Amino acid sequence: MATFKIIIDKRHKLENDKFHLTLRVINKTDVVYLKLGASMTNKEYEKYFVKISYSKEIDEVRKKFEKYINRAKKIFSTIQPYDSKILRKKFLDVNFNPDKIVTEEQIKMGSVNYLFKNYIKVKTESKEIGLSYAELLKGTLNNLNKFRTGLTYEDITPEFLHSFEHWYLHKDELESKRNSLASFGGLCRNIKAVINYHRKKKIIPVTYEYPFDDYKIPNFVPPKKVITNAEIQKIIDCTEFENVMEEYARDIWEMLYRLNGINFIDLLKLRWDNIQGNKFVFYRHKTLKTRRNNIRPIEVIINPKIQKLLDRIGDKESPFVIGQIKQVNYTPQYLLDRNKKLKGRYNSHLKRLGRRLGLTLSLDISMARDAYANTHKRAGTNLLRISESMNHSDPRTTTLHYLDNFEMDSDVDVNDVLL
Numbered sequence: 476m477a478t479f480k481i482i483i484d485k486r487h488k489l490e491n492d493k494f495h496l497t498l499r500v501i502n503k504t505d506v507v508y509l510k511l512g513a514s515m516t517n518k519e520y521e522k523y524f525v526k527i528s529y530s531k532e533i534d535e536v537r538k539k540f541e542k543y544i545n546r547a548k549k550i551f552s553t554i555q556p557y558d559s560k561i562l563r564k565k566f567l568d569v570n571f572n573p574d575k576i577v578t579e580e581q582i583k584m585g586s587v588n589y590l591f592k593n594y595i596k597v598k599t600e601s602k603e604i605g606l607s608y609a610e611l612l613k614g615t616l617n618n619l620n621k622f623r624t625g626l627t628y629e630d631i632t633p634e635f636l637h638s639f640e641h642w643y644l645h646k647d648e649l650e651s652k653r654n655s656l657a658s659f660g661g662l663c664r665n666i667k668a669v670i671n672y673h674r675k676k677k678i679i680p681v682t683y684e685y686p687f688d689d690y691k692i693p694n695f696v697p698p699k700k701v702i703t704n705a706e707i708q709k710i711i712d713c714t715e716f717e718n719v720m721e722e723y724a725r726d727i728w729e730m731l732y733r734l735n736g737i738n739f740i741d742l743l744k745l746r747w748d749n750i751q752g753n754k755f756v757f758y759r760h761k762t763l764k765t766r767r768n769n770i771r772p773i774e775v776i777i778n779p780k781i782q783k784l785l786d787r788i789g790d791k792e793s794p795f796v797i798g799q800i801k802q803v804n805y806t807p808q809y810l811l812d813r814n815k816k817l818k819g820r821y822n823s824h825l826k827r828l829g830r831r832l833g834l835t836l837s838l839d840i841s842m843a844r845d846a847y848a849n850t851h852k853r854a855g856t857n858l859l860r861i862s863e864s865m866n867h868s869d870p871r872t873t874t875l876h877y878l879d880n881f882e883m884d885s886d887v888d889v890n891d892v893l894l
Contacts (some may be wrong), residue, residue, distance in 0.1 A: 477502040477551055479544045483520045484508060492516050498543050500551070500562065507559040509566050511543055545681065549573035552677065574682065584678050587626040591616040593678075594669045605760075606811045615665040618643060628670065628679050633690035636663065640693075656693045663692040701845045702836055704853055707732075709832050717827065724824035726788045727797070728843050733781050735773055735864045736847025739821075739840050740814045745796045753777055773864075 478501045483494040493514040500507045515523070522528075523536045550565045550573045551557070565571045583589055595612050598604040604612075619626060622642050643659050667687055673679045711729055716722040731742055740760045749757040755775045762770060775781070790798025799817055802809060822839045829838025836842070844865070851861045 479547055479551075481511075481524055481540050481544070483515055483517065484510075489514055494520075496520075496540075498547055498566075500547060500559070502551075502557055502559070505557070505559050507563055509543075509547065509563060511540070546573060548677070549680065552680075585627045585629070587619055587628065587631070588616065590628060590669050590673050590678070594672055597672075606807050610811075611661070612665050612669070615662045618662060619666075621646075628673070628683060631666065631670065631686050632684070633686045636666075636686055636690040660693045663687075663690075667692065700836060701849045702834055702838075702842065704850060706832070706834050707846050707850065709834070710828075710838070713828070713832065720820075721824040721828055723788060724821040725828060726784055727821055728825060728838075728840065730781070730784045730788065730797075731840065731843035732847050733778075733784065734775050736844035737773065738844065739818050740810070741773075742797060743795070743799055743814055743817065744810070746794050747791075747796060748794070749796075750777070 480499050482497055482499050484497040485494055488494060493516050496511045496513040496515055498509040498511055500509065523533055524540075547562070547566055550562055550571075553573065554561050554565075565573070584593075591612060595604075595609050599606070599609050619639070622639055623630070640659055643662065644654055644656065647654060670679065670685075670687075674681075674683070674685075710725065713725060716725070727739075727742070731737055731739060734742065734745075734755065737759065738761065741757070744760060745755065745757060749755050753776060755777065756772050758770070758772050777785070785796070789796055792798065793800075794803060800810070800813060805813075818840050825838040825840065829836075832838075848861055848865060851864070852858075
């Protein structure tokens with residue numbers, strides 16, 4: 476990582492105790508000194524560049540010389556492989572404008588395709604993101620390319636984002652579908668993450684006008700619709716099934732519901748050795764990738780209802796509770812593929828079951844988490860307790876994404892309680 480610093484060159488003393496003001500560039504073991512056509516005494520240099528003091532005069536001097544640093548940084552980024560002689564020549568050439576020079580490498584690195592693929596590569600190799608989030612990033616890039624091909628970071632402006640938003644919300648209307656503002660907000664957060672990373676790494680230059688200062692990412696959370704307690708009871712009490720797989724899918728749903736509404740991937744990974752005493756103790760798959768602080772396990776007491784489910788669908792021949800992972804030392808990709816395949820299989824059975832039971836909403840695996848949260852809410856459980864049980868770091872996540880607003884099937888006016 477190269478460093479750039481304004482110094483006084485004490486190798487050659489000038490008249491009146493002054494020295495040349497110089498920009499020193501260090502790249503590994505290579506050091507080059509670039510004269511700036513100005514001189515200062517030691518005392519003046521300390522005043523403007525060393526002491527932590529502010530005045531209009533000091534600020535103007537610092538800004539003047541920061542321009543030299545920015546010029547050197549831009550020129551440095553165009554020289555590949557690095558050569559200090561070329562840096563000196565271009566820096567001192569007053570006719571050379573680094574803002575107007577674009578190399579083939581810069582063109583490649585400025586493309587949105589490169590930025591996304593580089594971000595995914597770096598973050599997955601460092602294990603900072605999992606394959607699930609990598610797939611979401613690929614989905615965002617796919618949508619960008621469908622909207623407009625050949626994009627560079629310079630194309631990502633507030634105006635572009637507004638146009639992209641309109642296209643995304645209406646692109647599937649011919650199929651009687653409409654994408655949500657909430658899902659578009661997710662795409663924008665992915666774009667922002669990729670841009671922020673490459674700005675920090677100086678691949679996107681400081682001259683780039685950051686679009687998210689003017690364009691505000693929509694933070695829309697649609698009203699939550701969940702099944703009622705009576706409907707949950709219907710699912711649990713059901714004894715008539717079309718086949719054994721439908722019954723098994725219902726049992727999986729109930730197990731998710733009773734294990735604090737965990738995600739299916741957590742049940743898939745759950746092992747018999749996660750049992751400590753009379754409870755399951757385990758960490759959420761998602762938490763291990765996304766949270767750095769307040770990482771705590773989920774603890775679920777194995778009550779008679781959970782034990783009954785374990786006796787029915789537990790696989791004692793496998794180290795995994797439901798025995799649907801067939802490799803002990805599985806890869807992240809295997810887990811992701813297995814999770815997707817099994818969820819699809821169980822959801823197809825649950826949807827048919829839900830229709831026969833006359834549920835108001837289409838039944839699927841993800842609904843178990845909503846059902847868990849809202850059963851507690853309707854029973855008067857404290858919000859903080861619900862949030863902790865679901866392993867949320869912030870109770871607002873529980874409120875915004877899992878709890879219904881009101882029982883909307885009621886004809887009672889909510890304002891009847893007002894005085």
